[in-house]
Amino acid sequence: MDGRLRPGERLPPTRELAAELTVSRSTVTVAYESLHAEGFATSHTGAGTFVSHQFEAKRPASKARRSTARAIRVRGVWEAIPLPIGFDRAARFDFRTGLPDASLFPHRTWRRVVARTLRSCEVASGVYENPAGNWNLRAAIARHIGISRSVSASPDDVIVTNGTQQAFDIVARVLLGPCDVVAMEDPGYRPLKELLKALGARVIGVPVDSEGLVVEALPAGARVVYVTPSHQFPLSVVMSLSRRRALLAWAERNNAVVVEDDYDSEFRFGGRPLEPLQTIDSTGRVVYVGTFSKTLLPTLRLAFMVVPTPLRETAHKAKFVTDWHTATMAQSALAQFIDEGSFARHIRKVGRIYSERHAMLTAEIKRNFGDCLDLVPSSTGLHITACARGPAADHVDAIVSRALDLGVAIATMSRNQVDRKPPAGILLGYGAIETARIAEGLRRLRRCFDERMRRRPKAA
Numbered sequence: 089m090d091g092r093l094r095p096g097e098r099l100p101p102t103r104e105l106a107a108e109l110t111v112s113r114s115t116v117t118v119a120y121e122s123l124h125a126e127g128f129a130t131s132h133t134g135a136g137t138f139v140s141h142q143f144e145a146k147r148p149a150s151k152a153r154r155s156t157a158r159a160i161r162v163r164g165v166w167e168a169i170p171l172p173i174g175f176d177r178a179a180r181f182d183f184r185t186g187l188p189d190a191s192l193f194p195h196r197t198w199r200r201v202v203a204r205t206l207r208s209c210e211v212a213s214g215v216y217e218n219p220a221g222n223w224n225l226r227a228a229i230a231r232h233i234g235i236s237r238s239v240s241a242s243p244d245d246v247i248v249t250n251g252t253q254q255a256f257d258i259v260a261r262v263l264l265g266p267c268d269v270v271a272m273e274d275p276g277y278r279p280l281k282e283l284l285k286a287l288g289a290r291v292i293g294v295p296v297d298s299e300g301l302v303v304e305a306l307p308a309g310a311r312v313v314y315v316t317p318s319h320q321f322p323l324s325v326v327m328s329l330s331r332r333r334a335l336l337a338w339a340e341r342n343n344a345v346v347v348e349d350d351y352d353s354e355f356r357f358g359g360r361p362l363e364p365l366q367t368i369d370s371t372g373r374v375v376y377v378g379t380f381s382k383t384l385l386p387t388l389r390l391a392f393m394v395v396p397t398p399l400r401e402t403a404h405k406a407k408f409v410t411d412w413h414t415a416t417m418a419q420s421a422l423a424q425f426i427d428e429g430s431f432a433r434h435i436r437k438v439g440r441i442y443s444e445r446h447a448m449l450t451a452e453i454k455r456n457f458g459d460c461l462d463l464v465p466s467s468t469g470l471h472i473t474a475c476a477r478g479p480a481a482d483h484v485d486a487i488v489s490r491a492l493d494l495g496v497a498i499a500t501m502s503r504n505q506v507d508r509k510p511p512a513g514i515l516l517g518y519g520a521i522e523t524a525r526i527a528e529g530l531r532r533l534r535r536c537f538d539e540r541m542r543r544r545p546k547a548a
Contacts, residue, residue, distance in 0.1 A: 099129065099137040169282045179497030181529030185322070185471040186382065187520035192438050193385055194430060201424040205417055219408035221248025221392075222419035228426040229378075229392050236354065236435075238367045239376055241394045247403055248392050248414050252349065255377045255393040256280055256314075257287075259347055261406045262399060263312055264289045271306050272314040274506035277321050277349070280314060281506055293506030296320055300327025303334040306342075313339065313346045317365055318353040322504045322515050324466035324473040332365055339373040345399075346374045352382040352469040354435055357443045359467050372396035380422070382470060382519070383435060388418060442470065445518035445526060452530045453516070460537055461514070470519040473501070481512040483540045488514065490536045496529050
């Protein structure tokens with residue numbers, strides 16, 4: 089291909105080449121037969137094997153020419169998107185957000201339902217699935233969220249997706265055109281911002297206070313509003329009922345769609361949960377998104393969305409052209425897992441453990457970090473938020489970097505900026521860390537705070 093062997097040049101006999109390369113002669117014979125079949129070589133009885141004259145080799149390219157070759161053009165928007173690297177480095181004390189405890193996953197039960205799925209005719213038939221997903225799973229999801237979250241949905245309203253990110257992608261493909269405006273919480277879920285920008289939308293951050301998204305600050309003309317009302321990410325606040333009603337009224341007046349990300353509300357450790365936006369929505373403005381990544385495992389890549397009736401058919405089409413359907417075996421297994429009650433039992437079991445970790449973590453932060461961190465009250469989900477104050481506010485990134493050197497992995501608020509610079513602070517997840525490791529992990533984190541505070545310059 090690169091011209092090192094010219095047309096008409098004789099190739100070594102198979103016996104000689106086999107001896108030179110110390111391989112079987114039959115291996116060389118098969119290789120030569122492949123060259124013959126593809127038109128690279130010809131044979132003449134008694135003369136040998138030659139490079140085919142019909143094959144025109146390319147002129148060899150020098151290294152300099154290769155390095156200065158014209159690059160393939162890609163859209164510039166992708167250059168600014170950072171790839172996730174936070175999970176590449178293992179941490180002994182893992183306080184990262186969005187991670188459940190994999191050791192608590194019911195592996196034995198899951199293996200049983202997967203084995204049953206493999207034996208079933210449904211999977212053995214090997215046909216493509218409905219783009220919206222396995223009917224039994226959609227029915228199981230509708231029943232589950234109806235009981236656990238008071239979400240009113242039929243199986244027809246549910247679409248199974250490969251994680252919540254695909255659900256957001258489907259919404260964007262269905263509703264947004266180039267330069268259409270999307271409003272999202274600021275600080276907020278950064279990967280969604282990158283997705284929307286990559287699709288050509290204009291993303292505007294909306295401030296969040298102690299009652300959630302500030303509805304009065306929503307930009308006019310926004311077609312979609314993204315919110316996490318039950319456990320705001322990353323600030324951990326809960327959107328008040330008055331704000332929820334105001335947001336739905338705003339969406340109706342402005343003909344907008346609200347995307348409600350209910351990512352970890354299955355875990356609640358006190359107080360009465362407020363109803364989801366989808367439950368109190370009377371005009372069909374809310375797309376409800378849920379995930380099994382936080383309740384089971386991120387590696388399953390299973391999530392779902394509940395779409396209003398007017399969007400149903402179009403959303404099915406968007407799912408179809410994206411990847412046709414989510415893996416059928418995992419869907420069928422999860423449907424059985426929910427229907428037989430294993431999912432509900434799992435939630436109750438891990439909920440008790442997460443509640444213990446939540447209580448321990450909040451108590452330790454109040455007791456040992458009161459001079460530098462203000463804990464944001466929260467009784468939901470798998471992480472808490474602490475805002476830095478005083479001198480610590482200027483050194484959060486350096487403290488987090490030093491903590492990772494000591495085996496303590498945490499996230500900073502700065503990574504969730506949309507438009508405005510977020511308050512200095514840290515996020516502490518308690519899904520992945522063992523209860524027995526929390527105290528030592530926080531002791532090491534406290535050491536990092538103390539080291540950084542001792543280095544700060546003295547006031548003049």
